[in-house]
Amino acid sequence: MGKIAKNEDFLFNQVYDYVLNRIECKEWNEHDKLPSIRQLALELNINRLTVLKAYQLLKKHNKIYVKDKVGYFVQSKETVPPEYSDHSIVSAYVQKSSLSEIHQSQVDYNFSQALIDPNLLPNHYLSDYVKKVFDLYPKILATYSNVQGDKELRDALAHYFIKRYKTVLDADNLLILSGSQQGIHLIAQTFIKPRDTVLFERPSYSAAIDIFRARGAKILTVDITPDGYDLDEVEQYMKRYKPRLFYLNPTFHNPTGYTVPAAQRKELVRLAEQYRCLLLEDDAYHDIYFEKKPPAPIYTFDTSGTVIYLRSFCKYISPGLRVAAMICQSSIMKSLISVKALTDNGSPLLNQKIFLHYFSSPRLQQHIDKLRIALQVRKEIMEEELNHTNWQWNSPDGGLNLWVQLPNDQSTEVLLTKSMAYSISFVPGPVCDPLKTLSSWMRLSYSYTNENQLREGLKKLIHAAK
């Protein structure tokens, strides 16, 4: 995509948001007539085609409807009872992507969940640690954690990061979260105002897109490719649109599996400092590499506190514990603690202590070593099967997913409908795309189903696509 096409994408997105915001704020009410395409194009000083495309997508998303030869009108919302519908946040949430519905459907071949097969997790060992925790802290369930998180756990994590990356930090720079998604949500609540611009990779993690959209942010995208970002473009955007934050997932990126090269990481921090844009680095898959370790996290290049680092370990230890950690500088930390205090008054201490004891044991490293091999085997099985097709993807060096493109603009949303009849699920590209296009792409997760099911399911999926 060239620069001009991109700029149009951005404008298109802005028009879409512009109309949607007015509807949600009740500036434009149900069954009100929208400005004509000509009018709005004039008013916003943009191409009519851009407005037309935005209106068409709004129509597809059931936000507006058309009366022939009369114009476009605001759709009524019957799902939300009238007494609660005058609040924009509810409407914003209700328009959420369909990802949770995809996950909720019970299927035999689950390629939609970027989760690790429970059979690959150290369940038995964890239950030992739970017993240990109760012996060590007999009154643990009678005790609240402090809001920032258990000091012993924060010390252990600080020690780990210092040893591993030689960065300067201590327990005060760490915040313990109930899952990394809570971290993204806290950041959005604390630092983003409605109409602030937030930069996203395209594609990106759909829950993060939902969180910032629900907060009322304008979303601006830069493509992520196997070579990272076009940093000139990032700089141009930072200069022109002054995004308050860049949400990024630079290591075994979800959904693509791409990794931003080391050389770009340092430069990105420099740009962020120069243009006062916070970087929110979500690093959930750092340890899931196949042959060689990924570059150090972006936060390790940060000297001025412009990076907020979000690290989830539990994805590959115990998703059920819901423990994640955030690293940030003290003025950001202070605000986040205040907001976390109101949100849930601190994460449960039991979960933090169980995690601490497993995290501090040599079993952790043994588990991760084994897990890497198991996941690499599964990835290779998936690729073997896909080699029988003319679908395209870049083989990732880590992570849980393949990002696959169908040929001839074939729609993955159409394919999903067909594949559900074979009891197969996956995530279609538009769900991961802030611009809701990328319609011939899909995310196939190889982490959740076992090896036999992987082969069987992929054969069926390929059959369904024909």
Add this chain to the structure above:
Amino acid sequence: MGKIAKNEDFLFNQVYDYVLNRIECKEWNEHDKLPSIRQLALELNINRLTVLKAYQLLKKHNKIYVKDKVGYFVQSKETVPPEYSDHSIVSAYVQKSSLSEIHQSQVDYNFSQALIDPNLLPNHYLSDYVKKVFDLYPKILATYSNVQGDKELRDALAHYFIKRYKTVLDADNLLILSGSQQGIHLIAQTFIKPRDTVLFERPSYSAAIDIFRARGAKILTVDITPDGYDLDEVEQYMKRYKPRLFYLNPTFHNPTGYTVPAAQRKELVRLAEQYRCLLLEDDAYHDIYFEKKPPAPIYTFDTSGTVIYLRSFCKYISPGLRVAAMICQSSIMKSLISVKALTDNGSPLLNQKIFLHYFSSPRLQQHIDKLRIALQVRKEIMEEELNHTNWQWNSPDGGLNLWVQLPNDQSTEVLLTKSMAYSISFVPGPVCDPLKTLSSWMRLSYSYTNENQLREGLKKLIHAAK
């Protein structure tokens, strides 16, 4: 307080909020001159004295400062770094009450925490249940809960409520939360817009006040007395100010210990329906009664879905588990689930299962029976000591606190400063008061310290007050 005085309280509070909001939204910037008292009184069409009182309180709270013979000016905020301070939510959180600071200080005689002494909690039994949970669900730590909460737990709770109150509900009406504070926060995020009016009891739970204030709500108060509310006044307020929600804690109310009588409960639901005001009933102490059971919760009188019922059991079983439940009608539930999905994607399953197994066992009832007696004994010890003073309070029939008034307008904030020198903490009235007055009142919790410490600490407190 008569009607007229109350109305003045409300106006005073409105002026306070009016000024604070303008400062927080950066409409008025640091060191800007505020309108003169005369000007603002004219503009808002109110008494000059009301403006003066609001300015004086703003000055006391360090929001504005005065230059002699020149006027009032906006105070600068040096605690928040400039790059993040232009967001109102941060400023709103930063002005949080000092409660967390009171709790953080390590004292020998802790009368400030409305928590139960860990020695009174069933720690040993709980650790048994944890082992049982791991035997029953060996992969529990590999599993996410669904967002609404574990179905088995919701079924058990629905069964409990049906049996106990003969109300119609099922698992779909229940949402599992990570602590009841998360419930209040979710409700505020989902149903309250900035500038919506929210009705509060006066005094009330300080964290709830903080949550709704941080959301930008205007807070309106009705007094709670040993006889409940003045329902005529409640109706007048609902009619006139159309509050969107009434946050109430009608059973062994925090901080007063008062209980709203059964006769008022039904009438309150009728009013709420008529004026389309949601009732958020926070019921954390229901089972902590001393002689006789309290009236049935307000939600049991609700037939149209206007009450949201928030029930925390963990306060007297295991605060560390962070499990609470909410009951509401389906359209409210739908919105709350969407917001909870973005907030933390569901509470940890382990914690829900541990709670479930203890909750379903006969040990729960045995524990609560014993706990009631232990707390009643502590309450009586506290009252015995206070009988040596001329301080005033109403003896509560349940809960964890005494709400005590010092004679002669003596300030409890001043007393707190003195008592900290004796290593004694409690909560001064203004912290529990949305209007930040009630300065001769204080909350003394008898639930956290043991019997000897209670006697000792109270003798010292009484000495300090002299």
